[in-house]
Amino acid sequence: MCGRYSSTKAPADLADEFRAVDATGDDTVPDFNVAPTKQVTTVVERHPRDDDGEPVRDRTERTLRRVRWGLVPSWSKDPSSGARMINARSETAADKPAFRRALSSRRCLLPADGWYEWQRRDTDTGKTKQPYFTCFQDGSSIAMAGLWEYWKPKDEKLLAEYPDGLVTVAVLTTEAVGPLADVHDRMPLVLDPGDWDAWLDPDADSTAPAVTRLLAPPAAALVDRMELRPVSNRVNNVRNNGPELLEALRPEDVDEALQLDLLNTGTNP
Structure with a gap:
């Protein structure tokens, strides 16, 4: 599964890395403890529209956009389902x-x-949860596959609260691969840079072979590039948000962290 992650790179750097135009606005700040219902950065690719609102089929635009984490289907009566x-x-x-x-x-x-x-x-002495952080060893961005949706309220009261509707996103997950399975049986669906174009292609539907092949767990070679490290249980509390959350625990500190976790089980994700 994926319930928390870190996203701290500046939009300009992400735009270069993902070959996209930054359309995030001014509200993007480093977030070491991204949690559900927060605004998050996504990469989308769409056909631009002409003056009549029709898509220009021979062109695409890849942009960085801010949306809310927690997908709300277009047919939902209200946005409360997004948290789940x-x-x-x-x-x-x-x-x-x-x-x-x-x-x-x-x-x-x-x-x-x-x-x-x-x-x-x-x-x-009881059941505990030890948090781990997974990242690429070279510091390059993890690209998690996601799905986005647009929701527009029909109720007048909700329309007043969401006059422009709501764009939301969900992270796709898959079976964990290699040593990641020792921590949890699920992981985000991470895509290799060579697969970004196929995944974002707005003209390929879910039955296209180029898309369906990407729904499988990532190759072991991609996971081999990752580092998996135990971190402090301070990440359990969404109010904690700083670079110290990413620091690896020393082996001798892991048991101590587990004991502290027993005392603070109410803050576990």
Whole structure:
């Protein structure tokens, strides 16, 4: 699964890395503890529209945009369902009403420094969760596959609250690969840079072979480029947000962190 991640690179740097135009606005700040319902940066590719509002089919534009994490289907009566739809399983997204249309025509990427996952452990004194952070060893961005959706309220009260509607996103997940499976059985669907164009292609639907092949777990070679490290359980509290959350725990400190976790189980994700 993916319930927390870190995203701290400046939009200008992400625009260069993902070959996109920055359309994020002025509200983007480094976030070491990205949590559901927050505004997050996505990479989308669409056909621009002409003066009549029709898509220009021979051109595409790739942009960085800010959307809310937690997908709200277009048919929802209100946006409350978004808090529960932060992830979509890559194996079943094509069959789920909430994700089917988005997979067919609204795919995106979510740039991240890396993501957090919690390993469940049974100790002599109780059950604990040790957080781990996974990132690329060379510092390049993790590109998590995502689905976005546009929701427009029909209720007058909600229309007053969301006059421009709401754009939301879910992170696709898949079976964990290699050593990542020792921490959790699921992981974000991470795409190699060579696959970004195929995933973002607005003219390829969910049945296109170039898209369906990307719904499988990433290759072991891609995971081999990643670093997996235990980090402080301070990440459990979304109010904690700083570079110290990414610092690796010393092996001798892991057991101590687990003991502290037993005392603070109410703050676990």
